[in-house]
Amino acid sequence: MTDNANTPVSVVGLGLMGTALARAFLKAGHPTTVWNRTAAKAGSLVAEGARLAPTIGEALDAGGVTILCLTDYSAVRDLLGDAGLEGATLVNLSSGSSAQSRETSVWAEKRGARYLDGAIMAIPSTIGTAEAMILLSGPRPDFDLGALGTISHLGEDPGLASLYDVAGLTMMWSVLNAWLQGTAMLKxxxxxxxxxxxxxxxxxxxxxxxxxxxxxxxxxxxxxxxxxxxxxxxxxxxxxxxxxxxxxxxxxxxxxxxxxxxxxxxxxxxxxxxxxxxxxxxxxxx
Ligand SMILES: NC(=O)c1ccc[n+]([C@@H]2O[C@H](COP(=O)([O-])OP(=O)(O)OC[C@H]3O[C@@H](n4cnc5c(N)ncnc54)[C@H](OP(=O)(O)O)[C@@H]3O)[C@@H](O)[C@H]2O)c1
Missing domain, CATH: 1.10.1040.10 (N-(1-d-carboxylethyl)-l-norvaline Dehydrogenase; domain 2)
Known part of the structure; x- marks a missing residue:
């Protein structure tokens, strides 16, 4: 596995979560390139040491692992539709269904990319701590994303991270609803x-x-x-x-x-x- 802090990373998508991911990489010492559709959102990260790629192509060409953290899978496919993916390593942490994960994996691999899917079981403020659980599925990674939190590789099927994500949500809502039911009764x-x-x-x-x-x-x-x-x-x-x-x-x-x-x-x-x-x-x- 590549030494964690030496792996160059590109973070594509600097919303609430993508910004937290990029900041955690910077804090851990990764050479970090960022790109966002609305470039102005990169300002604080650039001040903290990130390099702003002027185009998505240059973010992909930065030579390391590209983390995608966009609203959904259609945003990922729209954005990467015309980009050259040959030789790229993509880790898609955007939320979606297991079917979308599997389809996007086939789509990216046909275009020459190595594709891992993922799911973030955490909120932005916990990213960079052990509390942040990040699930990966697809080919076993030979790089370390430990700067982001606790990483679990679930298996080769790229749909697994998305499936665990929703299985986790059913646990969360079931426990919360049961507690609210009991609370209403006791009130x-x-x-x-x-x-x-x-x-x-x-x-x-x-x-x-x-x-x-x-x-x-x-x-x-x-x-x-x-x-x-x-x-x-x-x-x-x-x-x-x-x-x-x-x-x-x-x-x-x-x-x-x-x-x-x-x-x-x-x-x-x-x-x-x-x-x-x-x-x-x-x-x-x-
Ligand atoms: N926030 C959380 O607590 C949390 C927790 C777990 C998982 N997640 C997942 O992480 C992903 C990102 O969440 P977020 O909270 O960061 O959302 P967000 O703040 O709404 O950010 C969305 C990002 O997607 C970009 N985007 C959307 N459509 C695009 C398109 N067609 N082309 C290019 N860029 C596009 C936005 O760019 P612009 O800035 O240009 O609009 C922005 O960078 C989602 O899939 C979410 O479910 C979030």
């Missing part, structure tokens, strides 16, 4: 959000500890009820729905849990353990 009894938060956090952490064991059941496609049967869980879901309705708070989310569990029970899985619900999640169109 009816005068308990404020700050009082519930540490309790909610403990529950979330406890449940997170179940994941490796439950993952084993999913991977083996075998769901013995070692802790509780799904029909036992479904009864507690009924209590949850009834409690929400009695309190006059929104019961949509608990009803969704219950509807999925009921379908799995109707399909004969009531005596198995909770992760058997993977069958409901794998099906489209419910």
């Amino acid at each position: 009816t009894a005068g308990v404020d959000a700050a009082t519930f938060a540490p309790f909610a956090r403990q529950i979330a952490a406890g449940v997170a500890d179940w994941l490796p064991g439950y993952a084993e059941q999913v991977d083996k496609d075998s769901f013995p009820a070692e802790v509780a049967a799904l029909e036992t869980d479904a009864r507690t879901m009924t209590h949850l729905v009834e409690e929400c309705e009695a309190l006059g708070v929104n019961a949509e989310l608990p009803k969704l849990f219950k509807a999925m569990a009921d379908r799995a029970i109707a399909a004969g899985h009531g005596g198995e353990q909770y992760p058997v619900l993977i069958r409901e999640f794998e099906r489209a169109g419910n």
Whole structure:
């Protein structure tokens, strides 16, 4: 792997995130070239030591790795449509779908570029710290982007970083929505959000500890009820729905849990353990 601080980098796209990426490279000592459609946004980075490429072609020709951080994939394809990509190494950290990642990988490789896709699981203020999680997929990189945060290479399939990105989002929204549901319920009894938060956090952490064991059941496609049967869980879901309705708070989310569990029970899985619900999640169109 090339020594981190010696790798020349070009950062293309100097929005909120691209600016943070370029600044982290500069701080770590990388020779850093920048380009942005609106060139004026490069001013502070140039003052900090970045070189402003006058054209996108010159940013690509700067001799190192080109990081793309634009609004979306169509902006990337529009921008690079006429650019010479032969011999370029592109790392596209713009957000998009796994299909767009795979298509863009084929498109870039046909034009002679080495293409890695990526996803940034962080906000700009954390870039450059270990807290910033950056996912990469595609060919294994022979350069080090550690200046940006904690880098994980997920595999050769260029769509993987985008898929992990959205899988991560479903974790985030599920936990946040569950916490808001509980908060709404407790507020009816005068308990404020700050009082519930540490309790909610403990529950979330406890449940997170179940994941490796439950993952084993999913991977083996075998769901013995070692802790509780799904029909036992479904009864507690009924209590949850009834409690929400009695309190006059929104019961949509608990009803969704219950509807999925009921379908799995109707399909004969009531005596198995909770992760058997993977069958409901794998099906489209419910
Ligand atoms: N901000 C975050 O917290 C965050 C977190 C994770 C991931 N991301 C992802 O990072 C990417 C960039 O986000 P951001 O927050 O930096 O967005 P932003 O501040 O809106 O910046 C967008 C950038 O894209 C450029 N751009 C858009 N369309 C273009 C086109 N057709 N040709 C050339 N350049 C074009 C803009 O250039 P101009 O300056 O000329 O308009 C600007 O540099 C997005 O995919 C976002 O989802 C962001």
